[in-house]
Amino acid sequence: MNPLRISVIGGGYWGKKVVREILDIGRTTREVELKSLVDTSPASLAACREEFGDSIEYGWDYQSLATDPSLSGVHIATPNSTHFEVASTFLRQGKNVLVEKPLTLKMDEAYELIRLARENKCVLCVGHIHRFNNGVRELRRVLSDGLIGDPYYLLMRWTALMNPQLQREVITDLAPHPFDICNYVLGSWPEKVSCKARGYRTRQNEEVAFIAAEHKGSLLAHIELSWLDRDKRREVTVVGSEGNAHLDCVNQKLFLQKSSVLEEIPVSPSNTLREEITHFAECIRNNGNSTPFTNHSDGLLGARVVALLEAARESMYNDRAIQVQLPIIPEISVK
Numbered sequence: 001m002n003p004l005r006i007s008v009i010g011g012g013y014w015g016k017k018v019v020r021e022i023l024d025i026g027r028t029t030r031e032v033e034l035k036s037l038v039d040t041s042p043a044s045l046a047a048c049r050e051e052f053g054d055s056i057e058y059g060w061d062y063q064s065l066a067t068d069p070s071l072s073g074v075h076i077a078t079p080n081s082t083h084f085e086v087a088s089t090f091l092r093q094g095k096n097v098l099v100e101k102p103l104t105l106k107m108d109e110a111y112e113l114i115r116l117a118r119e120n121k122c123v124l125c126v127g128h129i130h131r132f133n134n135g136v137r138e139l140r141r142v143l144s145d146g147l148i149g150d151p152y153y154l155l156m157r158w159t160a161l162m163n164p165q166l167q168r169e170v171i172t173d174l175a176p177h178p179f180d181i182c183n184y185v186l187g188s189w190p191e192k193v194s195c196k197a198r199g200y201r202t203r204q205n206e207e208v209a210f211i212a213a214e215h216k217g218s219l220l221a222h223i224e225l226s227w228l229d230r231d232k233r234r235e236v237t238v239v240g241s242e243g244n245a246h247l248d249c250v251n252q253k254l255f256l257q258k259s260s261v262l263e264e265i266p267v268s269p270s271n272t273l274r275e276e277i278t279h280f281a282e283c284i285r286n287n288g289n290s291t292p293f294t295n296h297s298d299g300l301l302g303a304r305v306v307a308l309l310e311a312a313r314e315s316m317y318n319d320r321a322i323q324v325q326l327p328i329i330p331e332i333s334v335k
């Protein structure tokens, strides 16, 4: 089996992690091979060259790469505002694409990527990395087995101290993960979203947000996002009729609490990024034959999260709860 040739577009903070992982998967399994690393910034390319040396190919122009017949797919780790432009370029040329979260900034762009992927018979994955987190998988099992009874509400905290951000705001950057995890563990999407958000150091860009996502029945998810909190947290607490479940998504540690007893549920931590990349490779391989294969992080999933981001921002601007309009696209698998 020849390795799939994957290029990474964007060699910043996250793109470098992706490169390290692809190189490691290539060394240990030969399933994939890093074809090249493309970045428009000479400074980013220089930093990558410093870390990875001359053993890999570097480029600055992703447009010419899009027509390269030896390319199997791209992993896009450029800023959120460029996802649509970069991903659509590759899909139009029939290339398989994994886009980091969020899939796009706008719903109509997300639809267009899905349409292009279908038209050109390409794989479209989105970097909803916690789909590959064993702690999150175990939390889903705990809920579906009824170990804490009926879930009443979720509290999700995504916080860390970040420098003031001039090009980014906290909802688009952080909310994709809690929205996605919520869907994965509950198997449902919210019907209504309300959001309050503020920027303190950067008034034009929100740095803290509190989102209430109302699901069918009375199930409520409260999401706290912050770039101002000195405590780094990636935490999910589910309060149910017979107990609480608490998950630290970074360490993949899961605890159940019934009365005063705290019980740790054993989780063997997964390498989430490695699994996400391997899954993308499996999707590419299976796309070419008739074997039924589920894309666990497909474009529709990405589009639904974009719809929730739009609803949260609309709620913040209009100061009212927003009824969510989720995209429905026939013949695409729905989680």
Ligand SMILES: NC(=O)c1ccc[n+]([C@@H]2O[C@H](COP(=O)([O-])OP(=O)(O)OC[C@H]3O[C@@H](n4cnc5c(N)ncnc54)[C@H](O)[C@@H]3O)[C@@H](O)[C@H]2O)c1
Pocket: 009, 010, 011, 012, 013, 014, 015, 038, 039, 040, 041, 044, 062, 076, 077, 078, 079, 080, 082, 086, 100, 101, 102, 127, 129, 173
């Ligand atoms: N899954 C996760 O947990 C996770 C974590 C961090 C970041 N991300 C995502 O990864 C993406 C990148 O984030 P980051 O923190 O690495 O940002 P970054 O600013 O550190 O890096 C972005 C890089 O993209 C380059 N770039 C910009 N436009 C480009 C273009 N058109 N073509 C090629 N290169 C271009 C920039 O020069 C820069 O080097 C974002 O979408 C972010 O949401 C995901």
